[in-house]
Amino acid sequence: MNCKISQCVYRQKNALISTLLPLFIILICCGTMLFGCADSSDKKIKIGLSMDSLRVERWQKDRDIFVAEAKKLGAEVIVQSADGDPVKQNEQAENMITQGVDVLVVIPKDSIASSQIVKAAHEEGIKVIAYDRLISESEPDLYISFDNKQVGYLQAEYLLRKKPKGNYFLLGGDPGDNNAHLLREGQLRALQPAIDNGDIQLVAEGKHWAVGWDPLDALNKAEQVLTKTNNQIDAVVASNDGTAGGVVQALEGQNLAGSVLVSGQDADIEACQRIVKGTQTMTVYKPIRLIATEAAQAAVALAKGETLEKANQTVNNGKIDVPSIILTPIQVDKDNLDEVVIKDGFHSREDVYKTE
Helix, strand or coil: CHHHHHHHHHHHHHHHHHHHHHHHHHHHHHHHHHHHHHHHHCCCCEEEEEECCCCCHHHHHHHHHHHHHHHHCCCEEEEEECCCCHHHHHHHHHHHHHCCCCEEEEECCCCCCCHHHHHHHHHCCCEEEEECCCCCCCCCCEEEEECHHHHHHHHHHHHHHHCCCEEEEEEECCCCCHHHHHHHHHHHHHHHHHHHCCCEEEHHHHCCECHHHCHHHHHHHHHHHHHHHCCCCCEEEECCHHHHHHHHHHHHHCCCECCEEECCCCCCHHHHHHHHHCCCCCEEECCHHHHHHHHHHHHHHHHCCCCCCCCCEEEECCCCEEEEEEECCEEECCCCHHHHHHCCCCCCHHHHCCCC
């Protein structure tokens, strides 16, 4: 009897083990899957930062501030610079898509060519932010920039207040950059009334553009116009500080630096030094810390599927009205250089006033 009972108990134990073992295995698998899901949700956000170039001083600052803010928010950033080559930029973006980025932030070299980046990213479910320059003929998820028409307006309006009559030379930026055309639109909005009433005359028909925002090309264009006009120029609306530097160099060659008004944009250190020296009249400061920080925060929010409450405007890119965050630029001259640029921590006072 006891033997039979033992055998029964043994058989019952085996039956119980046989029944529970598969359940135990299932529980282990489910647990693994659950942990895997938890790991997936806690996976570090990966952001791709695709940059036109790092040759211009301000873009180095954008990169550093953006990366620092993204890291503070727990995200990893992959940075690629295309060295001004739109084909290379598209290839680099494809590579970042392959690496599994959650969001692509693009500073496009060519606003139309970069539309392929948006298309390729969206095919993989990756969000795209157009940073500082609008991407055309596509459907980016966000555009963040300063009001570039207003930047152009501030440049020309300032010079016009200082020199309400005379010969003006408009030097545009890179013709392939949508921002260059927005700047020109703003510049003409400021100047057109004075053009119409004959107070100012545009020399060289306003057709000159500095390819690639290249200071050397700006120098060559300025020298051509100075020769053509026999140095009869009163003001140069240069679209950024790099091109302003080329213009000032051309003016120095004719002993005109300081007597001809020159605008700029970006508050580059050399431009600030020229303003102190008196060879560049003004620049437009676009608080880089603000745009880079806002962009990093927006990228992380998009990666998390959050709503961007600050994107309360839209800008049409020829295909859609792109949700946009538009920031405010500031006129800067020698009178408010300390208060705006230095106080903001963009440059140190020691560096700005180092003019030797």
